[in-house]
Amino acid sequence: MITIFTIPKPFTDPHINIIQTNAIKSWVKLGVDVVLVGDDDGVDERAREFGVKHIPNVLCNEFGTPLLNSALSLVRKKFNNEYLVYVNADIILLKNFLDIFKYLNNLDQFLVVGQRYMLEIKNELEFNDDWEEEIKKDLQKNGFLNQARSALDYFVFRNKSFKNMPAFAVGRVCWDNWMIYESRRRQIHTIEVRDIITPIHQKHDTVAGINDSKNRAVNPEAQNNLKLAGGAKHIFNLDDTSHILDKDGLREKKTSWKQLEKYIQETPEILKYKNFWVIFSFGYRIFKFVVKKFLPRRFLCCPDYEIAKKFKRIYFCHIRKVGGTSLNHSFLALCGDNKKIYSRLVNSKKHYIKCGNKIFAGWSKELIEEGKYFYAFSHIPVHKLNLPPQTFIIGIIRNPIERVLSHYKMLLHFKEKKINHECMKVEGGWLGDSFSDFLDRVPRKDLLNQLYMFSENFNIDEAIINIKKCSHVFFTENYNEGIKKLSGKLKLDLKPFNERRAQNYFKPKKEDLIKLEKLLEPEIIFYNQVKEIFN
Template identity: 40%
Template sequence: MITMFSVPKPFRHHIGIIQRNAVQSWTLIRPRPEIILFGDDEGTAEVAKSFGVRHVPKVARNEYGTPLLNDPFEQAKRLATYDLLCYVNADIILMSDFLEAVRRIVRWKHRFLMVGRRWDIDIKEYVDFTMGWENRLRARVNCQGQLHPSTGIDYFVFPRRMWGDIPPLAIGRTTWDNWLIYQARAMHVPMIDATDSIMAVHQNHDYLHIPARGGDAWEGPEAKRNLQLAGGRGHVFTLKDATYTLGQDSPRPTLSRRHLQRRLQTLPCLYPYLRFLAIFMKAFIRVSGSLRWASKKNCPAKEVRLDAKQ
């Protein structure tokens, strides 16, 4: 079993609708997970009571009122009934494929970080969760949704005692999620991209909940502080840094060219003592690429046509 936890925004207007959709979807996962909602924002206690999930009102915040990542993670580690935890953003609908994927990974390893890309879709209304809801939602997402790039990371599955000290990063601003991925890679924990196995549905919304004095989610003072706390842009990791992907069976190593190039790029960051090797390998790749280009450029036209016929 698994303990899922989240820090919702105030349950008002459209945000309230989509967050209710998300929480209700989690309660329908079987076997039902333990669910903890953190924070005392408007509606959180009432929603927790209506769905029969745990509510922890106290959560650390910065001067802008934004919850800080380290506090709910530390509290969840202490309060969770189960040793497997999942932090998930409160606008993400999850379905039965989520726990099926988790089971496959747990049979493979006990120490890991499972993440995945989300599917973005406009949902304005309460989802009808009567029989067949998953099939209806999947069909709608396949028709109207869009798979977010590798930066769209909204759920994190990990064992209870995996994290050490977590910086006080502002949740919902940039870089907090990237730092979690960086830290997992820095600890040499298998990082599994479950995008191919899990349809995580992100219900699109505006960002009017961010206070004006806090700027926006990407360029405001909270975002800049997050970047500083995370250790700079060199620690901004994404799903391109996954070391495994999850298909229908157990995880497979990521050996695509883009993954290997990214691994070479981050080698000095993760293994500082190998930085000179990384510089040499990058230079070798550049030179070999130039030689291949020059070889193709100087290839006689007749030989090219002959090769094409063959």
């Protein structure tokens, strides 16, 4: 399924021998296919020693430097694995590197890149059972995260990707930056991974005149790589990636002004003028002021709602699989056909619509914190939100075991019926081949989502304090009764709906239920305490 390949340097230098040995042995520990490409001294012997594959006869340039496109082509001919990972031969990978692949199953094409940690290692590592814990301690004490945004050491992509790669010289500048540029040009997911993996770059001396800043401008191989990349305008870095993958999952980045300027380098000359963006920004601010000052207020401002005498807006803290979509439809139905209005909200550019005299907002942190709406909802944890005063906050809580089972059934239903739901891009990869696989793959913040929504650190006491700030909390198990009481509090005619019920007949095994209950133990305690408070 996964092939890691590299083009090592000759193993003749004692320190290079040590760090390349450490790196390759760490990859072998991952249980994936490992391939050494090239004909330099010691490559064939080390491949046999480590029990990994060796591919010789890679094409080189006139200086004897291997060409990356040749190496990639050779690997493709030998291996049909779905994922290819190019890693520089001095990078140690820990088992958490494999965590990224559960987010990639439903992406047709992608490029995954990221920063690396720096650590000086002078000796060969002992790859015993505790080696990862030992190197993490050493890293915490003596290492650091390299803040460079242009130096890249690992690349994850599908086997079918980058078939048009130019003949870059490996180990020289620019080709890694071209990879990001090419991914963005083709409009595929270009993902910067943070926090969840620990790639470690072992410090070593660089060869003078190759990539050092003083000689880079005149080095013929560096200059040729720059030319093959299409010039300096194609030198993209981590700031130019389209998505972020971290402990909160995979999400799209916002484009900065600086990035936008880079992306339009080939547009009319006025947009390249160095002061254009300063002038544009100033003009835009004047335009906003004029619009706010002179346009009729009804076009710009949210009506001044009065809800239950003391509230100005309603916000629903929408935990996954507790009946939240049904609650959203109950509020939307106050203005007519709930399904049509929901479709409008989903398809609107900012998820912000007006129906009659009511404004609805969904999912947008900026709009929710701004507070200009009648009703809003999102999956954003309360500890990441700064809600305005006089907001009526709703929470729905569900039996933790039933909630996780419902989530699994929903994903299974989407997979079986081939429903192309947005959540399947990430969550489809959690399914695996069984419910037990799902429990192993689902991130903790999603498994314990009810607890996480009210405490970033899964602290039960903190979560109880935060949920007490809700104006109304009720339970999925008594949903209709909860809606009735909510209607009374808000003086609104809310009708109960039942949306998104997965149609399948999945029944978990007894041992999986035991496993699930153990994993959910802190959330079960939280749930029982909430029941005591709000019942």
